[in-house]
Amino acid sequence: MMQIPCPFCGPRNESEFSFGGPVKPPRPDPSAVSDEDWTAWLTQVPNPLGPVQEQWWHVRGCGTWLTIWRDTRTHDIVEAPDGGR
Amino acid sequence: MPYDVTFERLETQALHDLKGPREALAAWAGDALPPFPDQPNTKTEAGGATLMFIGPDHWLLRADLTREGTLDAALRPAEAPPEISLVRVSDTLAWFRITGPDAAEVMAVACPMDLHTSRFGPDGAGFTEAFGLKALVTRCADGFDLAVEQSFGPMVADYLTRVIS
Ligand SMILES: [Zn+2]
Numbered sequence: 001m002m003q004i005p006c007p008f009c010g011p012r013n014e015s016e017f018s019f020g021g022p023v024k025p026p027r028p029d030p031s032a033v034s035d036e037d038w039t040a041w042l043t044q045v046p047n048p049l050g051p052v053q054e055q056w057w058h059v060r061g062c063g064t065w066l067t068i069w070r071d072t073r074t075h076d077i078v079e080a081p082d083g084g085r
Numbered sequence: 086m087p088y089d090v091t092f093e094r095l096e097t098q099a100l101h102d103l104k105g106p107r108e109a110l111a112a113w114a115g116d117a118l119p120p121f122p123d124q125p126n127t128k129t130e131a132g133g134a135t136l137m138f139i140g141p142d143h144w145l146l147r148a149d150l151t152r153e154g155t156l157d158a159a160l161r162p163a164e165a166p167p168e169i170s171l172v173r174v175s176d177t178l179a180w181f182r183i184t185g186p187d188a189a190e191v192m193a194v195a196c197p198m199d200l201h202t203s204r205f206g207p208d209g210a211g212f213t214e215a216f217g218l219k220a221l222v223t224r225c226a227d228g229f230d231l232a233v234e235q236s237f238g239p240m241v242a243d244y245l246t247r248v249i250s
Contacts, residue, residue, distance in 0.1 A: 012213070013198070016198075061212050
């Protein structure tokens with residue numbers, strides 16, 4: 001079980017949260033990218049071996065949506081890689 | 086192992102859900118409200134009413150049911166400016182009071198949140214889980230008050246009965 005840091009409530013049990021999926025890259029302009037890239041953006045879910053940025057909803061708490069980085073190898077919540085957000 | 090606690094289902098409480106910038110809420114209804122709590126998931130009390138800081142720009146006002154009409158009149162929900170929302174939600178929650186020397190032990194069965202006084206002080210009040218349900222937890226004299234969505238009231242009464250027996 002993870003402890004997820006809520007910006008309003010502080011660390012809370014994973015069971016209080018609902019998973020909101022990985023953060024996708026920004027939506028490209030469909031007319032400015034190839035069909036292949038557009039289809040990839042629509043259908044491919046980020047699933048790296050390592051840190052992945054995820055959205056979580058504190059649904060059984062304060063209701064805040066938050067973003068964390070989680071390492072898929074260790075299940076640990078980690079710092080953003082390369083100093084990113 | 087029997088726990089040294091008692092629990093009772095409280096009568097419906099007067100509840101108003103307040104949303105919007107604190108300054109705007111204070112300007113509209115400040116006289117009717119206890120002072121705004123500064124820390125997340127804490128409460129303040131004044132004049133028989135309790136104000137709980139339950140989320141970003143989100144508060145819950147609690148009082149005895151006899152004061153519901155007075156608070157309605159003071160909050161004037163229908164006339165409020167558009168940047169704030171004041172909604173009477175008294176009927177949405179079923180309340181339980183768990184008191185006694187082992188109240189914290191029973192809460193530890195129900196709730197994953199750290200309810201030690203160092204983390205959840207005398208003014209603690211906020212939403213978490215109880216028996217897997219979204220639940221409002223706050224302290225009262227000698228124990229805790231616990232509120233869940235109204236329709237789960239009989240189920241939580243049953244769970245509490247099983248825990249303490
Ligand atoms: Zn939260």
